[in-house]
Amino acid sequence: MYIGFDYGTANCSVAYMKDGKPAHVPLEDGRTLIPSTVCAPTREAVSEALFRCHDIQPKDDVGQQLLRNAIRFNREEGIDVAPSDILFGDKALKQYLSDPEEHYFVKSPKSFLGASGLRDMQISFFEDLVCAMMLNIKTTAEHNIQQTIEHAVVGRPVNFQGTGGDEANQQAVDILTNAATRAGFKSISFEFEPVAAGIDFEATLTEEKRVLVVDIGGGTTDCSMLLMGPSHAAKSDRSQDFLAHTGYRIGGNDLDINVAFQQITPLFGKDDSLKSGLPLPISQFWNPVAINNVAAQGDFYAMANRKALQELIRDAKQPEKLRRLLEVYNNRLGHQLVRGAELMKIALSSQDSVKEQILLCEEVLDISCDHAEFATAIAASSEKISGLIDDAVAQSGVTPDLVYVTGGSARSPMLRSLIETRLPGIALVSGDFFGSVTAGLARCAEKRYL
Secondary structure, eight states: OEEEEEEOSSEEEEEEEETTEEEEOOOBTTBSOEESEEEESSHHHHHHHHHHHHOOOOSSHHHHHHHHHHHHHHHHTTOOOOGGGSEEHHHHHHHHHHOGGGOEEEEOGGGGTTOTTOOHHHHHHHHHHHHHHHHHHHHHHHHHHTSOOOEEEEEEOSOSSTTTHHHHHHHHHHHHHHHHHHTTOSEEEEEEHHHHHHHHHHTTOSSOEEEEEEEEOSSOEEEEEEEESHHHHTOSOOGGGEEEEEEESOSHHHHHHHHIIIIIGGGGTTTOBBTTSOBOOTHHHHTTTOTTOHHHHHHHTSHHHHHHHHHHHHHBSSHHHHHHHHHHHHHTOHHHHHHHHHHHHHHTTTOSEEEEEEEETTEEEEEEEEHHHHHHHTHHHHHHHHHHHHHHHHHHTSOOSEEEEESGGGGOHHHHHHHHHHSTTSEEEEOOTTTHHHHHHHHHHHHHHO
16 A cells, blocks of 8 residues: 655645545544644654664664663653553643643754754664654544555655755654654655645646646745646656746744744843843744754743843843743743744634634733734745745746645635736646645655556
8 A cells, every 4th residue: 555645844744546546644633734743642652662662773782772761761750651642733732731841842843854063873863753653644544544554645744844955854863764664654755845836736637738836835935837738648658848946944834933033032032232222132032942953942942041041031031921931931931932933823824813812821811913013024035935936937947827726724815816916927836735745755656556
């Protein structure tokens, strides 16, 4: 059995071919999308659970050392790891929000896979995280379709990390490959996510078209210029049909982070100053919400930063706001702030303005955002997306007949307007914002593994 597997930054999904069409598989409470989140009693519980609960062995000496360290840490903490301790998707988020201080939580591990400067032990841990997620999805899918899944075409962005180049991309692909193999897949291959979305869209075409696919996902934005249509679809070798690919690590998560920084962190002191008149260090407000940045998170939650925050509270003109920031530090609430921003972003897809609330320990904070504020918050991201579109058109040397937009963040009226402004007079079409990549991957899998 083969599937298309969209291991996404925001959500994961899988599909298989049934009666000539892609069929999406329910993965959580009847839904075909499962958020890319993991919650466990401790960070170390993830690695131990793979071994103890699923008999999944580390692949090398580094992995063995990681496992030994994890088992020792959990024993010292009095934690006996059970299968039910490791939660995924919405269940993981709810568990974390119920008591952030007592749980390890990670959102969008895909964002970290191409990060520069990762040590071998960090790479091994990310592999364990991805393996645990893939195993959960594979097991759930097999249960729901009553078939053993052995092969998968996995989607990948054009570039995992904006600055790492080919080395970062290879690092991420290696992590995904090793994780999938340990999770039980006998063979996997990869396809660019915008190409997969284009292949699914191609099934609807009755004539040849030059199609620019713009995929604004949770972690990356990718563009592909493709020659599509009935005669192209019949080819066994499509390499000449795929004219250009551009991609950058800028996506829905980045928009959430920027909105959190712009609209939420002022409640924690971002725009305030010290008694001396000097501004507060901006990194103290960026780092807690930069949940896709390993270094930023490490700096904010470092033990030494607690003292730095206490000193800022002592010297600040408005210390009560900074005390909230210390609560974020103490309870690791950065994800909670970004979740509030995400909810506002989603609501702005259909509303002119939105108000939400976030719970900070026992305090309820009112947050709000309108279209103008949202546009200001995401201005830098919008410019990068515009650049990717321009580069794809320039590299291909052709003008598209139409633009096919997909990805959850492509629902934003402002981002759609940005694309229309960049390519005036060219038709803009969309399909399943969340399912087109997965469906295209299933079509690819049929050709590769049937």
